[in-house]
């Protein structure tokens with residue numbers, strides 16, 4: 001038997017001692033009959049139940065490693081810790097509560113082995129898959145809504161199952177992952193750029209022992225997590241939304257300034273002051289918020305480029321709306337609609353100019369290269385996990401591969 005396992009199964013646990021003997025026995029029965037050399041890594045967050053003793057006992061028979069974390073709690077970071085420790089060519093992540101059938105583990109690995117998939121999901125919602133009969137309507141709706149919200153990130157039918165497989169070589173630098181909540185599978189699928197996702201049908205059973213650890217707070221974390229993943233997958237959509245929000249706030253500033261200064265300054269000067277104030281306001285907020293990632297510093301040069309971009313937008317808006325009214329019959333009697341189209345075209349072009357010319361990514365390089373080396377290095381490396389004291393973990397050595 002090769003000492004490097006083909007497969008690492010990662011199981012995060014919190015107070016799952018009662019489920020472990022059955023899980024481990026059934027898992028190794030499945031991988032033995034499929035002749036897959038397997039190691040099991042259990043990442044427990046110091047449950048305070050009999051997890052340590054039970055794992056010690058099981059590790060006499062099975063290649064099992066227990067990692068006990070005392071400095072952190074959370075399903076996603078526990079899985080990431082397991083991924084970090086994995087030695088197998090393929091990795092399967094599953095729950096401890098026997099919701100995920102251990103007998104399906106070889107089937108999850110197979111499409112990775114054959115090259116048919118980059119990511120495999122044990123799926124409840126494909127043909128042949130099912131959930132426990134007494135699954136509540138609340139859980140069903142919850143799972144479906146969560147899946148629907150992720151539709152822009154994956155077309156998989158069950159990305160929330162928590163039972164999945166990936167090649168170890170597909171894993172990106174784990175310190176770049178940023179999952180909050182419990183949808184670590186979705187995080188890996190998106191950030192590791194897995195193109196081919198295959199879903200293998202499973203029967204999702206209800207837990208027999210113990211309690212669910214997932215609550216309403218996790219739903220809120222999921223929304224935050226989704227926002228981050230959408231921003232990662234579609235950076236310009238989110239940035240454009242911020243740009244538009246800044247634009248609307250600038251309109252309010254413009255009108256308020258105009259109104260306040262009109263009695264004292266008269267029409268022409270008050271109008272100029274309103275426009276100038278709004279432009280400065282927009283410049284500052286776009287620099288700080290919309291294009292914050294570029295590190296663009298406040299400067300006369302970038303301010304003038306911004307004003308030029310705004311002016312180009314204004315000219316474009318003016319020509320587009322007049323052109324539409326003069327040339328297109330449908331707009332001749334609809335000047336407001338023509339003005340609206342002009343404004344939209346100008347907003348897109350204005351955004352593009354800001355993105356490419358005013359707050360370009362080039363300016364980030366310039367800023368970083370002027371920073372002392374140590375600061376650049378520190379800001380580039382974000383630890384995903386606080387360092388663990390050696391005393392904090394109990395690692396039971398693997399005895400033999402199945």
Ligand SMILES: Nc1nc2c(ncn2[C@@H]2O[C@H](COP(=O)(O)OP(=O)(O)OP(=O)(O)O)[C@@H](O)[C@H]2O)c(=O)[nH]1
Pocket residue numbers: 011012013014015016043044045073074075078094095096097099207211212213214
């Ligand atoms: N290490 C670690 N594992 C966790 C934590 N929270 C949950 N888990 C484990 O993650 C897996 C999924 O958690 P569950 O509580 O079963 O969540 P669920 O499947 O949505 O809910 P139920 O099946 O209804 O109980 C289980 O193996 C848990 O023991 C945690 O904070 N740390």
Ligand SMILES: [Mg+2]
Pocket residue numbers: 095097099207
């Ligand atoms: Mg569960």
